[in-house]
Amino acid sequence: MLYGYGGHVLRVDLTSGQIRREKTDPDYMLQVIGGRGFNSTRLFDELKRDIDPLSPENMLLIGVGPLTGTLLATSAYITISGKSPLTGILGDSAAGGFFGPELKHAGYDQIVISGRSQKPCYLVIADENVEIRDAAELWGRDIWETTAAIRQALNDNAVQIAAIGPAGENLVKYATVACNNSRMCGRTGMGCLFGSKRLKAVAVRGTGRSTVADPPGYLELCRELDQRILDHPEYAKRKAMGSTLLMKALNGIGILPTNHFQEGLCGYVDAISGERLAQEYKVKNKSCYNCNLHCSRYYLTPEVESEGPEYETLCSYTSRIGVDDLAFALKMNAFLNRMGVDSLSSGETIGWAMECVQQGLFSSDDFDGLDFTWGNKEVVEKLLHMIVYREGIGDAFAEGTRNLARRFGKGSEQYAFHVKGLDMICGDPRGIKAFGLTYAIASRGGDHLRAEPFFELTQRFDEAEKRWGIREIADRLSDKGKAVLVEHTERQALLTDCLTMCKNVGLSMDILDFDFAARLLQTGCGLKFTPERVNEALKGVIERDRLLNIDFGIDASQDTLPKRFTHEPLKKGASKGNVVPVDQMVKEYYLIKGWDKNGVPPRKR
Amino acid sequence: MITLDLEKCSGCSRCEVHCSFFHSGKVGRSGARIKVVKIEELGIDYPVVCQQCGERYCTKCPEKAIEIGSLGQVLVSPTLCTACGTCETLCPIGAIELFEDIPLVCDLCGGNPRCVNACTLDAIHFAPDQSEVVQLKEFKKAGRGLGPEEKRLRYSLSRSQWLRDQWISERSA
Numbered sequence: 127m128l129y130g131y132g133g134h135v136l137r138v139d140l141t142s143g144q145i146r147r148e149k150t151d152p153d154y155m156l157q158v159i160g161g162r163g164f165n166s167t168r169l170f171d172e173l174k175r176d177i178d179p180l181s182p183e184n185m186l187l188i189g190v191g192p193l194t195g196t197l198l199a200t201s202a203y204i205t206i207s208g209k210s211p212l213t214g215i216l217g218d219s220a221a222g223g224f225f226g227p228e229l230k231h232a233g234y235d236q237i238v239i240s241g242r243s244q245k246p247c248y249l250v251i252a253d254e255n256v257e258i259r260d261a262a263e264l265w266g267r268d269i270w271e272t273t274a275a276i277r278q279a280l281n282d283n284a285v286q287i288a289a290i291g292p293a294g295e296n297l298v299k300y301a302t303v304a305c306n307n308s309r310m311c312g313r314t315g316m317g318c319l320f321g322s323k324r325l326k327a328v329a330v331r332g333t334g335r336s337t338v339a340d341p342p343g344y345l346e347l348c349r350e351l352d353q354r355i356l357d358h359p360e361y362a363k364r365k366a367m368g369s370t371l372l373m374k375a376l377n378g379i380g381i382l383p384t385n386h387f388q389e390g391l392c393g394y395v396d397a398i399s400g401e402r403l404a405q406e407y408k409v410k411n412k413s414c415y416n417c418n419l420h421c422s423r424y425y426l427t428p429e430v431e432s433e434g435p436e437y438e439t440l441c442s443y444t445s446r447i448g449v450d451d452l453a454f455a456l457k458m459n460a461f462l463n464r465m466g467v468d469s470l471s472s473g474e475t476i477g478w479a480m481e482c483v484q485q486g487l488f489s490s491d492d493f494d495g496l497d498f499t500w501g502n503k504e505v506v507e508k509l510l511h512m513i514v515y516r517e518g519i520g521d522a523f524a525e526g527t528r529n530l531a532r533r534f535g536k537g538s539e540q541y542a543f544h545v546k547g548l549d550m551i552c553g554d555p556r557g558i559k560a561f562g563l564t565y566a567i568a569s570r571g572g573d574h575l576r577a578e579p580f581f582e583l584t585q586r587f588d589e590a591e592k593r594w595g596i597r598e599i600a601d602r603l604s605d606k607g608k609a610v611l612v613e614h615t616e617r618q619a620l621l622t623d624c625l626t627m628c629k630n631v632g633l634s635m636d637i638l639d640f641d642f643a644a645r646l647l648q649t650g651c652g653l654k655f656t657p658e659r660v661n662e663a664l665k666g667v668i669e670r671d672r673l674l675n676i677d678f679g680i681d682a683s684q685d686t687l688p689k690r691f692t693h694e695p696l697k698k699g700a701s702k703g704n705v706v707p708v709d710q711m712v713k714e715y716y717l718i719k720g721w722d723k724n725g726v727p728p729r730k731r
Numbered sequence: 732m733i734t735l736d737l738e739k740c741s742g743c744s745r746c747e748v749h750c751s752f753f754h755s756g757k758v759g760r761s762g763a764r765i766k767v768v769k770i771e772e773l774g775i776d777y778p779v780v781c782q783q784c785g786e787r788y789c790t791k792c793p794e795k796a797i798e799i800g801s802l803g804q805v806l807v808s809p810t811l812c813t814a815c816g817t818c819e820t821l822c823p824i825g826a827i828e829l830f831e832d833i834p835l836v837c838d839l840c841g842g843n844p845r846c847v848n849a850c851t852l853d854a855i856h857f858a859p860d861q862s863e864v865v866q867l868k869e870f871k872k873a874g875r876g877l878g879p880e881e882k883r884l885r886y887s888l889s890r891s892q893w894l895r896d897q898w899i900s901e902r903s904a
Contacts, residue, residue, distance in 0.1 A: 195759070197752050199745075224744075224769070231759045270772055283768060283884045284760065307771045333830075335751065335759030345752070356851065409774070409898045411852065413743035418851040420741040424774035426902045431774060 128152055129339040130192040130651035131160070132234045136256060138249060140323050141182055141241030145256050150235050156653055156663065161191040162218055162623035163667040164236055165207035169216065170670040175677040179211040180297065180322040182242035188229070188288070188328065189237075191626035193650045195230030195415075196336045197348045199355065202226050202415035203626035204288070204305065210314040211322065212299040212471065212526050213547035213571050215678040216671055217314035220575075222414035223305035226626055228286035231332030243324040246295075248276065251330040261326040265295060268464040269304045276329050289327035290317040291466030293514045297321050298524040300471035300549075304463065308433035309414070312468040314548060314570055315526075339652025347646050352418055354637045361419070365411065368421035369437035369630065370400025372553075373445075379583075379602070380699025381557035383446040385500055386477035387543060387690060390554045391699035398444040398452045400437070407456060414628065421630060427453045432460035435469070441552035442473030447480060448500030458510065465514045472513060474542075474549035475523045475530055476506055481541045488534065494519040543688045545572030546680065555691050557701025558582060560599075560608040560615075563711040566685050567612070569671040577616040578633040582608065605707050609714035617664045624664070669727045682725040685712050732783040732803055732861050733765070733837060733844060737894050739854035742769050742776025746846035746855055753845040754835075761830045764837045765846050768887040773895060777887035778855065780846070781805055781826040781837040785864040788871070789818040789827055789836070797834075802859055804839040823870035824886040825879035 128150060137146040158167045165187040177183040187207045194201045204226040210217025229237070232253050239249075246261040264272050269291040277283050286305065294301035294317035301317030302310045311317070320326070338344045355361065363371055373395060376382040380390040396402065403425065412422035412433050424433050435443075435456065443455040462469050479498040482488045490497045494512075496505045496519065512520025522530050527549050531542035543550045548571025555562030560579035568576035581590070582602045590600040594614070596607030615633060621643055622632035632638040640657045647655035686692070687708050695703045713723070721727050744767045751762035760766055765780040783803040790797050796811035797818060805827070807818075814832040827836040837844075839857070847857045870889070874882045 197748060197758055231761075274772055281878075282880055283770075284766075284880050306769070332759070333761045335755065335757035335762045337757050341752075341756045352851075409901070410738060411741040412774070412776075413741035415743065416745055416748045417743050418745060420743060420852060422741075426774075426898055428902060433774065 128651070129337050130196060131155065132190070132230045132232070134234050135236045135238060136234050136251070137238045137240075138256070138258070139241040140239060140243040140247065140258065140325065143258055145258070147254065152653055155192065156655065156659065157666060159192065159621075159624035159647070159660070159663050160235060161189045161203070161626040162205040162207065162220070163620060163663065164624070165189040165205055165218060166216060166667060166671050166674070168236070168238065169207060169209070170674050173209060177209065179209045179214060179217075179319065182240070182323070184209050184319065184322070186239040186316070186319050186323060186325070187236060188239075189626070190226045190229050190235060191624060192235070193646060194626050195227035196338055196650060197345060198416070198646065198650070199348065199352055200414070200417050200419065200628040200631045201625055202417065203628065204229065204311070205623060205626060206303055206311045206316040208316065208319045209678070210547075210570070211297070211318040212315035215546055215571065215675045215680055216569050217316065217319070218570060219303070219311035219313045219316050220623060220626065221303070221305050221309040221311040222628060223286070223309035224415045225286040225288050225305040225330065227415045228330045228332050230336055231334045232330050233332065233334055237328065239323060239325065242322065246324045246326055248325065248327040248329060250280065251328070253331070253333055264326045266292060268292060269466050270307050270464055272327055273307055276327060280329065280331075282331060285329050285331045287327055287329045290320045291464060293466045294318055294321035295326070296514065296516050296524070298467060298513060298516070299526045299529075300468040302466045302468050304466060308463045310463070310468070312470065313573065315468070317466045338650045340649040343649040344646070347642070347649060351637065355418055355631060355635070358635050358637070360635065364421050364630070364635070365419060367400035367404050368423060370403055370435070370440050372437040373399045373440060374401065376553060378700065379557055380696060380701035381554035383441060383552050383554055385448050386446060386481045386541070387554055388481070389698060390557060390696050390701055392445040394450040395445070397450050398440065398455065400440070402452055403440070403456075407452070417628070419631065425456060427456050429453070430457050430460040432456070432463055434463065435459035438552050439469035442469045443506070446473055446552055447476050447506065449503060449506070450501065451503060454503050458506070461510060467510065467514060470551060471526055471549040472510065474527045474544070476509065478527050478531060478538070478541050478543070482534070482538050485541070487536050487538050492534070540689055543572070543690070545687065546684050548572045550688070554696065554701070555687060555706050556696050556704040558602045559605045559706055559711070560611050562687060562691065562706035562708055563608055563612050563715060564616075566687050566708050566712055567715055569668070569675055575619060575629055577612045577619050578629050579608070579611045579615045580634045581611060581615065581636065603701065603704060605711055609711050609718055612715060613718045616668065617661065620664050620667055621660065624667070669729065672721070672725070672727055673730055676726060676730060682712070682723070685725055732858055733780045733839070733846065734856045734858045734861065735778060736854045736856070737777065737891060739852045740776045740778060741852055742767055745849040745851070746778050749845045749849035753840060762835070764835045766825075766883060768883050770884070770887060770891070773891070775887065775891045775894065777891055778846070779824060779826060779883040779886060782824065782865040782867060784867040786867060788821040788823065788867070791821060792818055800838070802839050802842060805836045806838065807834050807836065809833070819879060822879075823867045823874045823882060825882035828879040
């Protein structure tokens with residue numbers, strides 16, 4: 127008897143229509159744990175390397191963690207993986223909500239989708255009964271309509287759905303997949319991958335119940351985790367604002383991206399802050415399955431209503447592009463949620479265009495007459511519509527910033543802020559050095575969640591000394607020891623992803639450590655997950671991810687940051703004068719990893 | 732009975748999770764006696780649970796397997812119950828549902844309801860001395876022929892309308 131795990135892997139080939147259920151192998155799971163680790167290992171083992179990401183040969187994997195859908199709080203995520211249409215390397219993205227637990231209760235640990243359907247379709251999973259249905263009626267509809275229509279068609283409001291919107295259908299390279307309407311698998315274009323397979327949605331209903339190996343022991347650990355969350359010093363703040371608390375927090379330390387990272391200090395931050403959102407537009411808290419933090423919010427404005435937004439969306443559609451209008455950002459959030467567009471990547475294309483116009487590289491004549499001056503809301507709204515439907519210049523913007531800048535040329539590539547094709551998140555790395563290193567080495571490109579080295583922001587100097595013997599690790603402006611921190615939190619972040627848990631809880635709130643996770647896995651799954659074994663598994667996954675990316679053409683030259691962050695010091699605010707000494711940190715990181723100076727693990731040499 | 736502060740509910744379903752775990756050591760909606768209805772496009776989350784209604788529809792059990800406990804809770808006799816499903820059909824709001832041939836309905840965990848303890852938003856309360864009796868007659872006719880999930884959805888839609896109205900009037904204020 128396999129505890130915790132759903133017990134099956136579901137394989138669906140959309141070309142042939144063949145559906146197959148395999149049993150989950152406990153020995154294999156000891157090496158990959160679940161979730162992201164399970165997904166990327168399967169890609170490593172089974173994916174042909176030199177394929178077009180949009181071809182039927184690409185794989186689309188949906189994984190859940192071993193403890194998802196059990197008593198364990200904050201483990202409601204799913205991870206969707208494949209070769210990224212946006213970056214051409216390892217792609218994956220996670221989202222919370224209710225889909226993951228439902229998939230578990232239906233008896234699955236992973237869905238493996240291959241091929242391409244002749245016609246638009248959607249997948250319906252009801253426990254062991256799985257069918258591919260015609261999606262002619264759904265194609266063209268937005269995510270909210272799609273979710274409602276599927277629930278109606280199946281006559282069951284409790285069905286959980288992961289769906290794409292028109293952006294995914296139209297192969298916008300950074301299209302998203304949404305769970306529960308507004309929980310986005312946002313990054314690396316997994317929605318585009320759905321679209322390329324003509325898969326509109328996956329609907330799942332599980333009537334089973336998850337079991338654990340040692341219920342009393344497990345209950346005790348789950349209570350401890352609940353308590354750690356409730357007792358956290360930031361609990362009240364996080365519950366009130368969720369990640370949007372970062373607007374003022376990051377501005378306070380001078381790293382809130384403003385006018386496309388030209389500054390880290392935003393003069394009108396109070397107008398666009400998480401505080402203002404909570405006070406003026408929020409009507410109630412929202413939550414993922416079985417969470418006691420409730421960090422998400424439902425809001426109404428005079429024009430729209432939606433769940434969210436998270437910090438990255440809020441910043442992307444305010445200060446990063448020079449917009450001081452909170453209600454506008456909330457309207458765009460609802461639009462992006464409905465259409466299924468990643469806020470970070472779409473926001474970066476806009477920031478790039480605005481900066482290029484300011485620098486005199488291009489004018490409105492180059493952009494179908496659209497006037498990209500900072501904060502031009504009308505143009506932003508119009509462009510987003512053009513991106514979703516690939517109309518006019520929107521077609522080029524839909525390819526992502528890296529491709530957009532390559533096409534326009536004239537040196538505009540220097541203003542395309544991405545790493546390995548993935549647009550950078552909203553945290554100026556010049557004031558958070560470990561994050562800078564993280565963006566540079568992250569296996570899916572310019573992203574913080576691969577390591578989320580939040581510890582460097584805590585000023586817990588004694589704790590840094592105790593854990594790693596390097597006090598400066600708790601100093602965000604120092605680069606000393608940051609490679610040590612990132613190597614550590616990269617494993618912690620992967621652990622969180624393997625358990626498909628929430629990174630806010632796991633990392634930002636510093637609640638999940640290896641020993642605790644091992645105890646959870648032992649009492650939950652009944653397998654011999656010792657802390658050492660867990661760490662071996664994590665190291666194995668990180669190495670395979672690197673090897674996979676090397677096969678996809680990644681080398682050390684791409685483990686870096688756009689020049690602005692390494693050469694232009696911030697001019698104002700609490701991080702003034704700083705740049706990121708990224709090359710030095712990357713070298714140290716390789717050394718700790720045992721990789722050679724080209725960033726190649728021993729197994730490959 | 733169990734009462735609800737709807738405006739505080741985030742839809743996290745911890746009530747559902749802990750209910751299921753307490754009663755069976757396992758976790759899943761099927762094993763829960765309180766079930767959260769999510770109406771995504773309206774932002775409504777509604778935990779549906781036995782209201783100990785004035786009508787007591789479920790007590791018309793043909794096998795006389797259902798009686799009312801001292802706390803007003805519904806008690807199902809496992810020896811008398813034949814899993815005929817009459818109680819599930821009779822309940823107008825989907826608060827009783829059979830799973831593995833057992834009618835699952837809130838038993839107040841014998842007086843210490845786990846859903847109340849699990850809720851960290853103070854949205855669910857245990858009110859043992861509730862004097863106001865809930866009438867569910869209005870849902871009876873419309874619920875005829877529907878399954879428990881549909882009945883719960885209709886009930887939640889109806890009982891959350893006031894909150895929607897409140898939000899919308901606050902927005903225009």
